[in-house]
Each structure stands twice: as C-alpha cells, then as structure tokens.
Amino acid sequence: MSVENEKNIFHGIRITIIEAAIKVKDGTVYTGKSHADIIQAQPKDFFKNTEDIKTTIQGFVTSEGEFVDRKKGGKIAYEAGQIKKLTTVLFSEDITGDWYWSSCDGKRKKQKKRNR
Secondary structure (H helix, E strand, O other): OOOOOOOOEEOOEEOOEEEEEEEOOOOOEEEEOOHHHHHHOOOOOOOOOHHHHHOOEEEEEEOOOOEEEHHHHHHHHHHOOOOOOOOOOOOHHHHHOOEEEEOOOOOEEEEOOOOO
C-alpha cells in the first residue's frame, strides 16, 4: 500500500490506527484492543523461549490493513488527530484511553489516562 503524501492520505482518505497488533517471526499478525490483551489471549506456551519474544514486533494495524511499528503508528495517530502530541513510541492505551497496569496477582487495576 502506498501513501500518497507525508500526511498519511491514501486515495483521499486519512489513514488512522485501528487496533494494537503483534507480528511474530513467521509474519503472522495478531490483533486486539491492547498488546497486553493480545499476549494474554495466547496459549501459555505461545512464546516457547526468550528468542521468540525478542523476534516479535509490537505495533498497530491501520485503517488500510497495514501493520506498522510503534514509531510509524505514533506519526499516523498524531496526523490523524487520534493523539494530541507526536510520539516515537505509541501505546495502544494512547488510542483507547484505557490505562491498565497488570499486577503480579493477575488482576487489572485501572490507571489514570495519560495526556498524549
């Protein structure tokens, strides 16, 4: 998919970030509301070793169905008006507004929304 200009317009339509995504070594892309949700939805042995974890790329899927990394995702979200401040590391929570931090006991605690 080609972007027509630097403002992320594709065939006259602004490209936006749709959802969080993780791309694994074989090129498969898993999607969900947040990166944590994607990881938690996988079987316990999904990451067989630390090498599997190191080869994953956390990013996002755009409205055009393209996988982008966190840096490009930040640029797209900013230019689309989805976030207020340009960032080089976009978090899924920046898009959804839901900030959760998983505690050691597996329970989720809601945190304050960051201003991005």
